[in-house]
Amino acid sequence: MKTQRLNFRLVIVAVLSCCLCFLTPSLSMAQGGGFALIEQGLVAYPQNPAAAIALWRQALPQGTRNTQALIYHYLSLGYQELGRWQEAEEALREGFRRLPGGEAGENLAVEARLLNTQGRFYWLTGRPQQALGAWQRATRAYERVEDREGVIGSLINQSQGLLFLGFPLEAKGVLERVEGALEGLPEGDLKEQGRQSLGRVWRQVGDLRRSEAILKQGRSSGSGLELGNTRRVLWQRAIAFQEEPDVESALSAYQEAFQRAITPLEQVQAQLNGLSLQIAAQRWREAAEVQASLAPLLAQLPPNHFSLETQLNFAQSLICLQEELNRVPGVPGCPAVPPVQSTPTGAIIGQQLAQGVQTARELGDLRLESAALGQLGELYERNQQYSEAERLTQQALRIAEDRQALDLRYRWEWQLGRLAERQDNPEGAIALYKIALKTLDQVRSTLLPLDPNIQFDFRDNIEPIYRRLAELLLEEKPGEENIKEALETIDQLQLVELENFLRCRILPLVPITRNLAYLDDQTALIYPILFEHRIAIIVKFPHQPFKAYWVDESRDEIENEAWDFVDLLINQGESEKIYELGNSFYKKLIKPWESELKNYPALKHLVFILDGALRNIPISALWDEKDQKYLVEKPYSLSILPNLNVFDLQRVAQTKLNLLLLGVSEERTIEDENFSALENVERELEEIGAIFPAKTLLNADFSQQVLEQLLENESFSAIHIASHGQFSSNLENTFVMTYHELLRINTLQRLIRTNFERRLTPLEILSLSACETATGDNRATLGLAGIAVRSGAKTTLASLWRVNDASTQVLMTEFYRQLQNPIMTKAEALQLAQQELMKDVQYNSPFHWAAYILVGNWY
Structure with a gap:
């Protein structure tokens, strides 16, 4: 799950970076006793949020009301970073309460910061509409006190909220305001931070060339890192579209970020992203060389939040470089099984992760403790030590539940489901996969629309949960209710995939039960589902329960054959080959249930909800070798649905077209x-x-x-x-x-x-x-x-x-x-x-x- 974790971190950082760059107070805002403690907390914060919180709490009694309001703003940020949501919310409440009356510039400046932090809190706790409202109010407050840095940061946050809520044009308009504001700034830290944030968000909007252009102007390690991330998405996109992929430009950006780095942490981040990309590109020799150079750099890092997170990501890369750890099927996170590499053994990686658990406990960082425990559980799963893997994963899940860390929760629930399967407990696996999908439904809104990487990792890191749950439902209890539940699971997957593509929620939806009720005597529904080693074809005939038919053909075979068929049709290939492949698909998709048609003489229409590569083939061109007819020549009209609840299937009276x-x-x-x-x-x-x-x-x-x-x-x-x-x-x-x-x-x-x-x-x-x-x-x-x-x-x-x-x-x-x-x-x-x-x-x-x-x- 390395890619998933890194990508989620990128999303969060993109939204939060503007909050985090406002930590240095002006002297006028921090007048009164405790200023030294506030400053010490600001210095400690990036490395150790828990220590910063302790310092700020010491400063509270010594400050004026205005200074106390500012300190509560910092406290809320610290609690949010540690996932302590109740305390974060209470700090915000106290901060607003401490604000003196009136609209003096000082008060308004602190209020703007509180509003920005409140938006961050709403965002992380799944309330995007409230987050957007808070950021909009923050922008207005920053404008009134002429805080250019605050205006730029809150506008970038606004663009994230607008994008998520389904207003991409408005989001782009806001970003163009940011771009204009940056152009008027002199070169310096603020402009550099603005470029990084803007480049990130243009990437998330999907305008990769614009992201690349602004990040190329950057002069810091951070800009180089973001440029590498953007070029990595361009590389992934080229592969997806079967274009010429350019992995070297992304790697050169990471290398440039490494050369510009000032601190060991910046060096490690650049090298780690390069290592991750080498692994994704399956360049095993180069990856092994990078990991060898990373180890001494990691040893220089002090034990703090960021270095621990880096250590955990590095451990996942080491796992991906170990052949023996990648032989267990169904564990996500690595692109392929590598050849044997001279990297640390599984035992050494396990020791590193166990040390990570201990370090997280010493830091009081429960979120990273959960991440380290779960990752250690995954290592045991890969090593087929399932009981120990289950114990560690359950510990990780309990902490993630307490911290409301939904992105970790769904991973550990999924991991427990896999472990239940491996220990011959399919019913337990089904229950856990259902729970994981419920959690994922809460978190995917943050994951999917905002980071293009997620689109390319979708098949590896999200889709398998849906498919395995559906397959288990059909395997274990192939009755009417389970068949229907399997169909609804894949239907939800189809919806998630479409929303992932559109980067927004599709609303309103039509309940599946209502649409099924609209199917009349003249209509049958055909729903093929591709699993790894076979196909399930779910059919709904008029007034009959769902039936499932199995075809023994793998998903990879189907996808290859689908492309061959489409290529033949587009290039007007030999008729005999078109007939041959058309008949092959007819046998797979129609023959298993065709004998039932005689029982429904009123049937006139076939509705197909196609899965995966089957969506690329024209159903009308399926060839029945026996009758020497294409499907379109049979007495049935044909149509396609993306899934069962994005269109209203109610029949209404035809009106004359205008x-x-x-x-x-x-x-x-x-x-x-x-x-x-x-x-x-x-x-x-x-x-x-x-x-x-x-x-x-x-x-x-x-x-x-x-x-x-x-x-x-x-x-x-x-x-x-x-x-x-x-x-x-x-x-x-x-x-x-x-x-x-x-x-x-x-x-x-x-x-x-x-x-x-x-x-x-x-x-x-x-x-x-x-x-x-x-x-x-x-x-x-x-x-x-x-x-x-x-x-x-x-x-x-x-x-x-x-x-x-x-x-x-x-x-x-x-x-x-x-x-x-x-x-x-x-x-x-x-x-x-x-x-x-x-x-x-x-x-x-x-x-x-x-x-x-x-x-x-x-x-």
């Missing part, structure tokens, strides 16, 4: 990217406009500004966009092109959803013609699902790959022509349009018709 048609047919260059002309767009919009009442914005008329004005004044029930666009697992690379700019998901949501919600008129259909999924991106359909969900449209029609725009024009026109029939569902209209295209000898290849999928409500 369309807004948007398109760009001309060649364009936007954001240094060239987009080719789409010669058939004008004809496509013209023919659709002849079928339904429509308003058209074409080429220069289709801009963000014109679209916004139009939606302010007119109402439409469907929007059809015929322009370049892309779906990607990178939020910033998911867009629709206007004539002048790229509309990304959040901008599109602001333009479309907010206007339709204000008018209380649902958007029936969002059609995205000429869009495509990012090549080589195995999670690109998250972008498609993200657009579908964020737009607020009941149904989204889109394509999995870029299709010839001549065949697109034929298919789209036929789709809308079919919708003229008032009893025709959208899924049936798409099926008939695809079948019509198949009759045309120019377009009968599945390349032309299979790409189109319907996401959301199919009625």
Whole structure:
């Protein structure tokens, strides 16, 4: 779990750094007795918060009311650092109580600090809305006393709160204010700290190039460290998108941070991040060399909070370099099993961790004591000493529960679940995994939206809990209730993954039970779930309980075959190979339950909720070798759902469509990217406009500004966009092109959803013609699902790959022509349009018709 712990620490530091840089008081604010004690506490704080607290408490009786208020601000920070939340809250309460009346500058300056610290407290205790409010009030107070440092810090904190609460555009606006304020500052510590914080938050917003640009201007070890972190995310992203990864630029940034370092701790932090990256890149020889050079540096560090945390992270790196400690399956935290390395043995690592436990106790740092105990438990788990691992993990969990350390709690609950499994107690494991997921649900809001690293660690550090719980439920008690609970577990995983991609909560949600009740006699639900060594296919036929069917094929095999199938379709490969792979997927996904279809003569529609790499394949192109038919040629229309509770599946009466048609047919260059002309767009919009009442914005008329004005004044029930666009697992690379700019998901949501919600008129259909999924991106359909969900449209029609725009024009026109029939569902209209295209000898290849999928409500 090393990466998870480090990343969570980065998130917290990003939010808190501004609080921590305000520790030095002006003499005017700290007048009166006890100033020497206050100053001693400030010096002790970074190394030993508990010692600082003791000094500040000694200073309390000697100060004026204003000085006492300031001391309580420091005390709350110290208690928060140690996870002593009740005392932290009481210190804040006492601080506000000590503030003298009136609005003298001194009082207002202390109040601003208290407000900033209060925001920090609310944030760490899971109250982001209150945190944002406190930071906004802090900013106003800092502005009134003309404290530029305070304004910059509280604005950065505000941006974090806005980002988390689902206001990324507002967050970016705040960050741009910070950027402007920094430009006017002379070079110095404040500007350097501001750059570091700003670079961090731009990284968290997802603007990695902007983060890199501002951090490159830095001159300190801290800026170099943050630059390495940003470049590490760029490296991870390149791997995810099958681009050329550049690990050297991140490593060189860490090396530069090491060279700039003034203190041994700064040197160790730079080296440790470099070591972690070498391990992630599986550069074992280089990693072994770095760890050897780190050991003497670590020996120079005094025994304090930061050095202990560093020691624990170093121990985890040592574990990852030990072949014998990585043979136990299911333990997260290391990218692969390394070759044998000349690193300390497991026994020596265990001694280091045991010493870490003792040091944490001497420091009174319960959070790090929990971390050290849990990590030691993990070491015993890896060494297959399960009883001792369980004892240590239970100790770690008790402390984490007492300290309300949710990020540690879910790790130790998960660890206890694995240990229960290893000791042949599957029911105990199920119970513990459920508890871990409940804890994770509380903490993931902090973990997921704010650190891009988490997106890339998701599959290793969060997803396995959901999948293993679902698999155990199906294995141990494969009855109706357990099958349903397994489905709901994976459904929650699908939601978490989508929220992770969008970096915000999706609200409101439709209860799964309500959506299941909407499934009528004509609809069956098919929900394949990928496990490590096999597939479970959960099927819900009308008025029947869930049934589970098993297919013996591993997740890796499925993913490889899925990419082969998609590559064949996109490149219009040999028909025989397309048939072969299409039939292979038909046998896996349809054959196990196909014999049941004869029992449901009214059945007309199949809804698929696809998992993992299966989301990339076009269901319509599955080939039945026996009947010599594609699935789209069978008597069933098809649709896709991202999961069971982000769309309302209630059937409502069809209304006549009133369309807004948007398109760009001309060649364009936007954001240094060239987009080719789409010669058939004008004809496509013209023919659709002849079928339904429509308003058209074409080429220069289709801009963000014109679209916004139009939606302010007119109402439409469907929007059809015929322009370049892309779906990607990178939020910033998911867009629709206007004539002048790229509309990304959040901008599109602001333009479309907010206007339709204000008018209380649902958007029936969002059609995205000429869009495509990012090549080589195995999670690109998250972008498609993200657009579908964020737009607020009941149904989204889109394509999995870029299709010839001549065949697109034929298919789209036929789709809308079919919708003229008032009893025709959208899924049936798409099926008939695809079948019509198949009759045309120019377009009968599945390349032309299979790409189109319907996401959301199919009625």
